[in-house]
Amino acid sequence: MLTSRAGMCLSDLIRGAFFSLCPIIAGRRGAKVQKRKTILDLQRMKAEGEKITVLTAYDYPFARLMDQAGIDMVLVGDSVGVVVAGYDNTLPVTMDEMVYHTRAVARGVQQAFIIADLPFLSYQVDVVEARRNAGRLMQEGGAQAVKLEGGCNVATTIRAIVDMDIPVVGHIGLTPQSIHRMGGYRVQGKQAEQAQQLLADAHAVEEAGAFALVMEGIPATLAAEITAAVGIPTIGIGAGVDCDGQVLVIHDILGLCEKFSPKFVKRYADLAGTIRGGVEDYIREVRNGEFPGPEHSFK
Numbered sequence: 613m614l615t616s617r618a619g620m621c622l623s624d625l626i627r628g629a630f631f632s633l634c635p636i637i638a639g640r641r642g643a644k645v646q647k648r649k650t651i652l653d654l655q656r657m658k659a660e661g662e663k664i665t666v667l668t669a670y671d672y673p674f675a676r677l678m679d680q681a682g683i684d685m686v687l688v689g690d691s692v693g694v695v696v697a698g699y700d701n702t703l704p705v706t707m708d709e710m711v712y713h714t715r716a717v718a719r720g721v722q723q724a725f726i727i728a729d730l731p732f733l734s735y736q737v738d739v740v741e742a743r744r745n746a747g748r749l750m751q752e753g754g755a756q757a758v759k760l761e762g763g764c765n766v767a768t769t770i771r772a773i774v775d776m777d778i779p780v781v782g783h784i785g786l787t788p789q790s791i792h793r794m795g796g797y798r799v800q801g802k803q804a805e806q807a808q809q810l811l812a813d814a815h816a817v818e819e820a821g822a823f824a825l826v827m828e829g830i831p832a833t834l835a836a837e838i839t840a841a842v843g844i845p846t847i848g849i850g851a852g853v854d855c856d857g858q859v860l861v862i863h864d865i866l867g868l869c870e871k872f873s874p875k876f877v878k879r880y881a882d883l884a885g886t887i888r889g890g891v892e893d894y895i896r897e898v899r900n901g902e903f904p905g906p907e908h909s910f911k
């Protein structure tokens with residue numbers, strides 16, 4: 613082994629030099645190192661009653677901005693099919709598309725926990741395929757967990773994926789991949805029998821080993837009951853305030869989707885207006901010769 617005069621081996625010297633040149637990685641004295649959130653943080657947050665914040669992201673710039681803002685978890689949702697690709701629903705989204713978007717998001721995120729959706733047909737046909745696809749989102753996409761829709765009906769699949777040491781998030785209630793069975797995007801669990809089924813689904817998902825549960829489009833009282841009944845964090849979307857955390861689609865909260873906005877969405881910005889305004893200004897300035905000015909031109 614090559615050793616220096618001070619008795620350090622060469623690899624120690626190289627590692628030391630590398631870390632001293634990389635303050636972000638090395639955490640130079642005094643510099644704050646961004647620590648990646650883990651499932652342990654989420655469990656602690658539930659135990660301590662600290663609300664968990666989640667937003668969807670589909671690309672590098674949005675992921676980077678929401679990570680910098682301090683979001684706890686980023687969900688690469690198959691809602692990408694609707695808000696980015698312009699489909700009517702999430703059914704056309706493929707595994708390759710999910711891998712592509714997850715990879716872009718992973719490059720933008722340093723501290724948030726990344727969950728990627730298993731799209732329609734990637735886990736329903738057989739368990740082996742489900743395991744391979746979950747593995748792809750981790751290996752090729754860089755996700756830390758996968759999410760799939762369903763309750764008792766997908767418990768075996770959840771168990772099979774968890775047994776590969778892949779953390780799984782369940783998703784019950786209004787499950788968009790079941791749009792045709794539900795007859796549209798409708799609130800679920802309003803009738804007592806349906807509510808009982810959703811409670812059973814929540815328990816089945818937890819018992820199968822999922823570490824968190826998304827509950828979408830269900831009455832707030834039922835969501836509160838399920839949150840109290842399960843030990844894993846519940847993340848609500850259209851499920852009232854008593855869930856352990858909340859998730860929304862980023863395009864909805866920033867006002868990018870003008871066609872339709874569900875009742876449970878709150879708009880925090882009007883990016884559609886801002887973008888249109890910026891583009892209109894550009895068109896006007898190009899047409900009247902105001903752009904490019906001397907400051908944008910080379911001598």
Ligand code: KIV
Pocket residue numbers: 668687688689690691692729826828849859860861
């Ligand atoms: O695909 C998605 O964005 C989702 C959330 C709406 C929960 O599943």
